[in-house]
Each structure stands twice: as structure tokens, then as C-alpha cells.
Amino acid sequence: MSDSIATSITLNGDPYPLDGDTALTALLERLNMRRSRVAVELNHEIVPRARYEETMIRAGDHVEIINFVGGG
């Protein structure tokens, strides 16, 4: 079993496996998320939607993906 810590990120607070550097768009696709419904924070900085393609997620990164849910 390979060292999962070296090839994983923290996604919404939990470890998530990553096979090498991944473009944010590819990650969203893998998670079956539509970009029109989410916003993304990478290492505590918001990623503008226009930069999703060129933004690379690497091992050890902290990613937060949020969306809108019911609330008052």
C-alpha cells in the first residue's frame, strides 16, 4: 500500500486521495460537481471561476468546496 498521505489532499476537512497533480476542473468533474453551483477555496484563498482550468491541486493542499443549501 503506497503512502496515502503523500498523495492526498484535505477536501472539506477530510483526506481525499489524489493521483498526482490535478487541475481543479478535473477534480470537480471527478466529484460530479457543476462549477455554476460551487465556489472553491484552495489553501485558504478563493479561486476565481475563470482560473479553474489553470489551477493545479497538489498533494497536501487544503481544498474547500461550498454550495448553497436550504437555510433562513
Added chain:
Amino acid sequence: MQDTPFELGGLKFQSRLIVGTGKYRDFAETKAAVEASGAEIVTVAVRRVNITDRGKENLLDYLDPKRYQILPNTAGCFTADEAVRTCRLAREVGVGELVKLEVIGDKRTLFPDVVATIEAARVLVKEGFKVMPYATDDPVTCLRLQEIGCVAVMPLAAPIGSGLGIRNPFNLAIILEQAKVPVIVDAGVGTASDAAEAMELGCDGVLMNTAIAGAKDPLAMALAMKLAVEAGRLAYRAGRIERKLYATASSPLTGLIG
């Protein structure tokens, strides 16, 4: 005579009822209740996406951002930093600049932390957000929020979800007197008469969630609230009679049968 438009941060609306989307059975019920209410502005919470739930439907699949003004709120935030971060993230989803600022000071009452709310509002206004702050029904707090540049002030009627209605109409009257931005009663509304009372006092709008979602028949209550807000607004514009201690007869005192 035509009513003045309900304007928030340069955006014009017909409906003066703003509704939340929490506490419903499912998205379908949420959508039906929002439609029945006639609301054009719906508030939503900002939360982490559920990673394990693939192919999940999203709230915006049921509430089209082209049809509704989606108003992200900062519910769940207890500090100014959390609230500011939440608003910045919410803005990236791309539904506009309007945000409901909510910084809670106490878990039991869910009353706003006034100091943190003012702090967050200052930062957010500077960053170009159109801030609608959930506030206490304290005239000084509302004055400060107005001075900072919030596009509205939103004093509570009573604690969130309490259904107690307007606890302090006298404070509300003072807030309305000094207001240079729309005053929207937010939180604590229980039934239709509470919403009508807010509008009769002269409020520009009412925001509610539990009163509709928690009713035995949410769709019926949504319609009741729509009518109550309209009736209250019309009564306010119609100019009510004064309150008097003694009677003034409605029928003539002359020509009585002798």
C-alpha cells in the same frame, strides 16, 4: 396611487416578502412554498458540498437564479472573520452582490453579536457587497449599520424560529423614523398578523423562514404571508384612523325616530 418600488441596492422588486429555504421536507416542497409566497428574494445558507453524495441535486436546480434573487446568508457564523469569508465564497458562486449578514452572539437565543456584525459590515461594504444585516431591534445599532453603508437594516421581531411576533413595536417605530435605507423585519414572525403588523408600522419588507416552513400547511401559510404583507402595506399607505380612548358614533345623531 402606485406604491413606491421596493428597492435594495439598486435592484427593484415587486414583492416585499423575503423567504428562507430551510426546514423544508425536501427541495420540491421548498420550491412550491417559495412560489406560493410570491417572494422574489430567497435566502440560502452556504455550506460544504457533500463529497460522498454523488449526482446530488442542488437547491439552485429548484430555485432558478435567473428567476429569483438568491440571497446567501452567513448563518452559522459566530465571528466577523467567518462571516466575511462566507460572503466572499458566496459571491464566487455568482448570484450577485446582495448578502444577508448574520453573526450570532448566543446559541440559545441566536441573537446577533452586534459588535461583530458592525465589524463585518464595515469590511464587506468596502469590498463592494450589498449588505443586509440581521440586527437587534436597537435603534443605535441600526443607525450604525446604516451609516456604514448597508443597503438595508433588518431588525429582528423576536428570536429566530420563536414565532413570538414583534416584541418591541416602539423600538421598531424609532428605527423606521431614522431610517434612510429599507427596514426589513427579519426573524421571529409567527403568523400572518405578525407580518401585517410589521408592514402596518411602515416597514419596507419582512423576511421569514420558520413561520412558513414550520406551519402545518406550509403552502397555505406561504399564501397567507403573501396576502398579509400586501394587506399590511396597503393599510399603511391607506392611512389608518387614530386610536381614541372614547367612542365616536358611526351613525348620525340627528333624525332619530322620536
